[in-house]
Structure formats: structure tokens, C-alpha cells
Amino acid sequence: MTDGPAGIGEPGDRWGASVSASVPEAGIPPTEPPPPEQGTAGATFVQRGDRIFRFLATGSGAFVVALIGAIGVFLLIQAIPPLLQNNANFLTSRQFEAGDPNNLHFGILDLLLVTVEVSLFALVLAMPIGLGIALFLTQYAPAKVARPFGYMVDLLAAVPSIIFGLWGLFVLAPVIQPFALWLQDNLGWFFLFSPGNVSIAGATVFTAGIVLAVMILPIITAISREVFARTPRAHIEAALALGATKWEVVRMTVWPFGRAGYVSASMLGLGRALGETIALMIILAATPAIFTGSLFDGGATFASKIALSFAELNNNLSAGAFIAAGLVLFVLTFLVNAAARWVIARSGAKA
Amino acid sequence: MSTTVDLDKSATAPTFTGISAGRKARNTVATVLMTLAFLIALVPLVWVIWTVVSQGIAAIASSSWWSQSLNGLLARQAGGGAYHAIVGTLLQGLVCAIIATPIGIMVAIYLVEYGAGTRLARATTFMVDILTGVPSIVAALFVYAVWISIFGLPRSAFAVSLALVLLMLPVVVRSTEEMLRIVPDDLREASYALGVPKWKTIVKVVIPTALSGMLTGIVLALARVMGETAPVLILVAYAPYINFDIFGGNMASLPLMMTVERTNPTDAGADRLWGAAITLILIITIFQLLAAFLSKVTAPKTK
Known part of the structure; x- marks a missing residue:
């Protein structure tokens, strides 16, 4: 479309009034008025309409750019005064006591650790399953059922996170409790599985991570699916012609082509996990004890602490x-998301 | 007799050999694993929906659920309904859609029709991507910082709508942009050739052609943001009564009703909790169906 003789990308500005206006070329500034021919009033009106519309569209685009900047700036403005009066080290303190404005003691170390651990745990669970689903839907499932099946996975994203939270705490946690205890008994020597600091059964990073994995699954799947589906047909057919089995086709053509997209999708899933609020607020038990790094600890993430x-x-x-x-959460998710976009943009297989 | 020829045996070794057992086994294992991954994903979906339906169906079966609020009822008293919360959810979603839709469409028009290839367009695309990943709690904090801390306005449903706009905007931009991009350039060129100005071409030719997909995207985006809990938790207080005033006073919404009733240990509380959950899922489902319906109805007619 871009190099056709009447390519539409650029020369949009001057369709003003007249057929006899000089042939518009890409890059002519929109301010230059075309020679009005029939009815001056009509011509200027048209020009004005175009200018207004263009201004509105461009303004909206600029607005979105400004919005992200504004989020950072306004959060920073509000954060500076309490940071100056903070009686604890913001980065290394493990307590977050901000209820009394005259005696602020808040540090983010524990919030950061819990956030990162629960998100990474969810990612470790969701990545292989998401990969399997994406490959199944694009390469294995019959074309007829692939769409409805894909729709079912997407439905997971439509369930509000508060419902996932309630389900996780009231329904899932009791069911997986025996498995959690088994892990604690047999692998308790490893810090991830050592006994936790909360007494409420199931209100742990372990349960929260599993629920979170379910929630980021549709994100990882949706984007990976798009990339895998775009594997060039010729690559797949060439591999098949050489006698490759289905699995070998996937490994030799689909996977190298879609790898970057999959990595990027997983990072977007991580970004989502870092910022998930309500499900974790419901599941994770608040505890005054410090975070030990075990999956069976309670605690709070950035988002759940704020919401709570x-x-x-x-x-x-x-x-x-x-x-x-x-x-801090905003900066964290910004970095993860920007990195994800960078990975996909660099790989060329654009999602 | 000395030269017997076995006619069934080929003269040379076969060019193609069968697939070795190892490769076959690996292929089978991979197929099984991938199918299994898909089935695993269905387990929580079915389980969650089953949980919500089985726990909440009793609550929404009563007629008062859809027509009454919880005003004046004690925590342990059965009865009442979620009318106040349904109204709040729909109202906040509607206001959000009214703000987010025109901005989102204009951004998409800019990206497709005006800005293609410019630096601002690239920055906008990047920022829309980033906005997609902004956690709902951060959006809520931003609105709090501007609307409540700096402007000094009270918490209100309108603030919630503003936070929802931040979450809905990128989804609208993305879906609209995709739809505008697949409008054939022939249509635009035909319009330009007739001397139609660019903005009129966009309004009268490009948008009607893309309308079907755009509406679907907008309704789906709305369905997503209506289930958001973090903004309502931070930006408005719960009210057990009906409130139509989005600029003042407390207002309920289904997610907020759930977070409040979650701490109510009585049977009535559990009923309300799961009743609100199933109502929320129902509303979201209705919107999803509405999106599918709209895309059918408004699809450009092919002659």
C-alpha cells in the first residue's frame, strides 16, 4: 500500500476544494492554502473542517503521551512530602506504617519481595502451560475447533479478578492445602518450602501464585498464539516435505519464529501479575511478621497493601x-512492559 | 531354477525409511502434553464458573434482588437486593465509556489516518502499549492524586469513572486502530477522487466501514473495566442505598459490594457476596453477547 502511485499514507492534507490544485506530494505542509476555485466560502469551510479534525486527532494522540508523563509526575508530587518526613529508610525498611501522619515509618522492601516472588512463581507456572496452549491452538487443534477453544481461554480474562480472589481463598486453597503440607514436610529444608509466617491455612503466596498464574494465562496465550499463527506457511511445508513429524515441525519452524513473541508475551503477563490487586488482597493474609521468602508466607504486595x-x-x-x-509499582511495570515491547519490536515478528 | 527372482522384494534399498520409534514417541509425548496444557486451562474456568453459579444462584433467584437495595437491612438479615450496586456499576461504566470512546477513536484516527510514520505517532503507540500495562491500582492512585489531593474534591463515582477511562482507553484505541487499518485504501481514494475532504472521508466512509468492529471493541472494553475493583475501592465509599448522583455521595457497585460483604460472616453475607459475583458475571456476559450482536447488525452490507 505504501509505494503505490496513489499511496494514501501521507498526502492527506489538501483534499480541500479543487481538482486543479497542484498534485499533492508527501510532506507538503498543511498550512499552504490551495487555490480556491468554486465558491470561496465553501472552500475555506472545508479547510477549516479538515484543520479542526486534524487538530483534534493529533491532540488526542499527544494527550495519551502526556497522560503517561502526568501519571509519573503527579504520583511523584504526592510522594515527595511523606518521603521527606519518613522516619524509616524507604528502600530497606520492612515495615510499612503510614497510618499516623505525624510518625511515618514506611519502607518497601517486604512489599517488593512479596510482589516479585508471587509474580515470578505465577510466571513459572503459567509460562509452560501458556506455551502448550498456544501451540495446541495454532498447530494441533483442528481448524474448526481452534476458534471456539481459543475463545474459551480468552474467557478466563473476562472473569473479574475479585471473583478469582474469592475462588482462590474459599475454594482452591482448601483443595491444595494437602499438597502444600506435603511440600512443607518433604522439601521444608529449602527456603521456598519452609513453614510460613501465617496461621491461616492457604492464605499464602503459594495459593496466590497459582491463582495469579490462571489470571495471566490468557495474556500469555493470546499473544503467543498470534505470533505462532504467523509462522510462514512455506517453512512449515518445507519441514513436512523433509519428513519431519509434527513435533519436529514445531521445534524447527514455529518455535524459532515465535520465540521472541512468546518471551514478550510472558513479560507482559509478568507486568500484569506485578500489578494485580484485588485477588491478592483477598488471598494473602496480612501479617506483622517479616517476609522469610517462603511460598507459605503471607504478607502483602504493593498493590494489595495499597488497596487494603x-x-x-x-x-x-x-x-x-x-x-x-x-x-515504585508504576516504574516496575513500566520497565517490564517497555522491555517486552522492545523484545518483540527487535525480533521483527510484530504482534 | 538357479535364478529365482523374488518379485516382491525391491531391487534397491527404499529411499524413504519409516519414522523411528524414538521420533514417534517424542511426537506423541509432545501432542499429549500440549493437549493436556489446554485441558488444564479449562479446569479453573469451569471450576470458577461452577463455584459462582452454585453459590450465587439462590440469591439472585429472588425477585427483590433485582429491584431493591440493602438500605436499612442489618448484616445478618436476609432479603434486600443488589439494585443499588447494579445501578452503580452500570452508571460508572457508562460515564467512563462516554469519556473514553471519543478520545480513543480520535487517537486511533490519528494513528491510522494522520500520524502514520511520524515521531509523535510512534510515541503514541508506545504509550498506548504502556497504558495497557498500567495496573488498575496505579490508575486509581493517579486519579486520587489529581482529583482528591490536588483539586481537593471529595471521593465520588465520577473519580472512579475517570480511573476506568485510563484502563479502557488503550483497549479502545487498539481495537479501533486495527479496524481502521483493514478499511481498504480503495474506498478512501474513491472518496478523495470525488473531491470529498479528508475529514468527511473519515467520518462518512472510513468509520462506517469499520463501525462493526469498533463497536465490538468498545463494548468488550467496557465489559472488562466494569469488573475492576481497585478504583472503586480507593475512589468511592460504599453505600447500601441507591444513589444516582455520580458527583457526590457514596455509591455502591458490584465489586465494591463484594469487598464489603466479604467481611460479613453471616449466611446473609455469603448470599450477598456470591449473588453479587454471579450478577457481575451475568452483566459482563450480557455485554459480551451484545458485542457479538452489534458486530452482526452493523456489519457493512455486501451487495
Whole structure:
């Protein structure tokens, strides 16, 4: 489309009034008025309409760019005053006490550790399954059922996260509790499986990670699926002609082609996991004890801590302390998402 | 007799050999694993839906559920309904859609029709991607920082709608952009050739052609944001009564009702909790069906 004789990408500005206006070339500034021929009033009106519309469209585009900047700036403005009055080290303290504006003690170390551990645990569970589903739907499932099957996986994304949270705590946790205990008994010497710091059965990073894995599965699957489906037909047929089995076709053509897309999809899933709020707020048990790194610990992530405490806040200083935590979360997800986009853009197999 | 020829045996070794047992086995294992991965994903889907339906069906079966609020009822009292929360969810979603849709469509028009290839367009695309990944709690904190901390306005349903706009906007942009891109250039060129100005071409030719897919995307985006809990938790307080005023006062919504009733240990609380859950799922399902219906109805007629 771009190099056709009447390519439409650029020369859009001057379809003003007249057929006899000089042939528009790409890059002519829109300000140059065309020679009006029939009815000056009509011609200027058309020009004005075009200019207004163009301005609105461009303005909306710029607005989105400004919006991201504004999120960072406004969070920072609100976060600075409480950070200056903070009596604990923001980065290394493990306690987050921001309820009393006259005595702020808040640090994000534990929040960060819990957030990262639960997200990575979810990612480790979801990545292989997501890969399997994406390959199944694009390469194995018969074309007729691939669409409805894909729709079913997408439905997981439509279930509100609060419902996943309730299901995780009330239904899933009791069911997986025996398995959790078994892990604790047999692998307890390893720090991930050592006994945790909460007494409520199942309200742990372990349960939360499994629920989170279910929630990021549709994200990983959807994007990987798109990339895998775009494997050039000729590559697949060439491999088949050489006598490759289905699995060898996948390994030699589909996987090298879609690998970057899959990595990027997983990172987007990680970004989603880092910021997940309500499901984790419901599942994770709040505990005053410090985080030991075990999967059977309770605790709070950035998002769940904010959601848990924010509704009662009524002064700007306390709110600002939580906004500071939110800012760290924003930066974290920004970096993960930007890296994901970078990976996919560099690989060429654009999703 | 000395030269017997076995006519059944080939003269040379076969060119193609069968697939070795090892390769066959690996192929089978891979097929099984991938099918299994898909089945594993269906387990939580079916399980969650079953949980919600079996626990909540009793609550929504009563007629008062759809027509009454919880005003004046004690935590342990059965009865009442979720009308107040349904109203709140729909109202907040509607206001959000009214704000997010035009902006989202204009951004998509900019990306496809005006900005293609420019630096601002690249920046916009990148920022839309980033906005897709902004956690709902961060969007809520941003609105809190601007609307409540800096402007000094009270918590209100409108603030919730603003936060939802941040979450809905990128989805609208993405789906609209995709739809605009598949509008054939022939249509645009035909319109330009007739002397139709660009903006009129967009409004009268490009958008009607893409309308079907755009509407689907918008309704689906709306269905997604209505289940968001973090913004309502932070930006508005729960009210057990009906409130239509989005700029003032407390307002319920289904997710907020669930977080409140979650801490209610009585039977009535459990009924309300799962009743709200199934209602929320029902509303989202209705919107999804509506999206499919709209895309059928508004699809450009082929002659």
C-alpha cells in the first residue's frame, strides 16, 4: 500500500476544494492554502473542517503521551512530602506504617519481595502451560475447533479478578492445602518450602501464585498464539516435505519464529501479575511478621497493601506514603512492559 | 531354477525409511502434553464458573434482588437486593465509556489516518502499549492524586469513572486502530477522487466501514473495566442505598459490594457476596453477547 502511485499514507492534507490544485506530494505542509476555485466560502469551510479534525486527532494522540508523563509526575508530587518526613529508610525498611501522619515509618522492601516472588512463581507456572496452549491452538487443534477453544481461554480474562480472589481463598486453597503440607514436610529444608509466617491455612503466596498464574494465562496465550499463527506457511511445508513429524515441525519452524513473541508475551503477563490487586488482597493474609521468602508466607504486595489500607485514609501525607509505593509499582511495570515491547519490536515478528 | 527372482522384494534399498520409534514417541509425548496444557486451562474456568453459579444462584433467584437495595437491612438479615450496586456499576461504566470512546477513536484516527510514520505517532503507540500495562491500582492512585489531593474534591463515582477511562482507553484505541487499518485504501481514494475532504472521508466512509468492529471493541472494553475493583475501592465509599448522583455521595457497585460483604460472616453475607459475583458475571456476559450482536447488525452490507 505504501509505494503505490496513489499511496494514501501521507498526502492527506489538501483534499480541500479543487481538482486543479497542484498534485499533492508527501510532506507538503498543511498550512499552504490551495487555490480556491468554486465558491470561496465553501472552500475555506472545508479547510477549516479538515484543520479542526486534524487538530483534534493529533491532540488526542499527544494527550495519551502526556497522560503517561502526568501519571509519573503527579504520583511523584504526592510522594515527595511523606518521603521527606519518613522516619524509616524507604528502600530497606520492612515495615510499612503510614497510618499516623505525624510518625511515618514506611519502607518497601517486604512489599517488593512479596510482589516479585508471587509474580515470578505465577510466571513459572503459567509460562509452560501458556506455551502448550498456544501451540495446541495454532498447530494441533483442528481448524474448526481452534476458534471456539481459543475463545474459551480468552474467557478466563473476562472473569473479574475479585471473583478469582474469592475462588482462590474459599475454594482452591482448601483443595491444595494437602499438597502444600506435603511440600512443607518433604522439601521444608529449602527456603521456598519452609513453614510460613501465617496461621491461616492457604492464605499464602503459594495459593496466590497459582491463582495469579490462571489470571495471566490468557495474556500469555493470546499473544503467543498470534505470533505462532504467523509462522510462514512455506517453512512449515518445507519441514513436512523433509519428513519431519509434527513435533519436529514445531521445534524447527514455529518455535524459532515465535520465540521472541512468546518471551514478550510472558513479560507482559509478568507486568500484569506485578500489578494485580484485588485477588491478592483477598488471598494473602496480612501479617506483622517479616517476609522469610517462603511460598507459605503471607504478607502483602504493593498493590494489595495499597488497596487494603487506602480506603480509610483521610490525610494527604498518609495517602502520599502509599502513593510512593504505587509510584515504585508504576516504574516496575513500566520497565517490564517497555522491555517486552522492545523484545518483540527487535525480533521483527510484530504482534 | 538357479535364478529365482523374488518379485516382491525391491531391487534397491527404499529411499524413504519409516519414522523411528524414538521420533514417534517424542511426537506423541509432545501432542499429549500440549493437549493436556489446554485441558488444564479449562479446569479453573469451569471450576470458577461452577463455584459462582452454585453459590450465587439462590440469591439472585429472588425477585427483590433485582429491584431493591440493602438500605436499612442489618448484616445478618436476609432479603434486600443488589439494585443499588447494579445501578452503580452500570452508571460508572457508562460515564467512563462516554469519556473514553471519543478520545480513543480520535487517537486511533490519528494513528491510522494522520500520524502514520511520524515521531509523535510512534510515541503514541508506545504509550498506548504502556497504558495497557498500567495496573488498575496505579490508575486509581493517579486519579486520587489529581482529583482528591490536588483539586481537593471529595471521593465520588465520577473519580472512579475517570480511573476506568485510563484502563479502557488503550483497549479502545487498539481495537479501533486495527479496524481502521483493514478499511481498504480503495474506498478512501474513491472518496478523495470525488473531491470529498479528508475529514468527511473519515467520518462518512472510513468509520462506517469499520463501525462493526469498533463497536465490538468498545463494548468488550467496557465489559472488562466494569469488573475492576481497585478504583472503586480507593475512589468511592460504599453505600447500601441507591444513589444516582455520580458527583457526590457514596455509591455502591458490584465489586465494591463484594469487598464489603466479604467481611460479613453471616449466611446473609455469603448470599450477598456470591449473588453479587454471579450478577457481575451475568452483566459482563450480557455485554459480551451484545458485542457479538452489534458486530452482526452493523456489519457493512455486501451487495
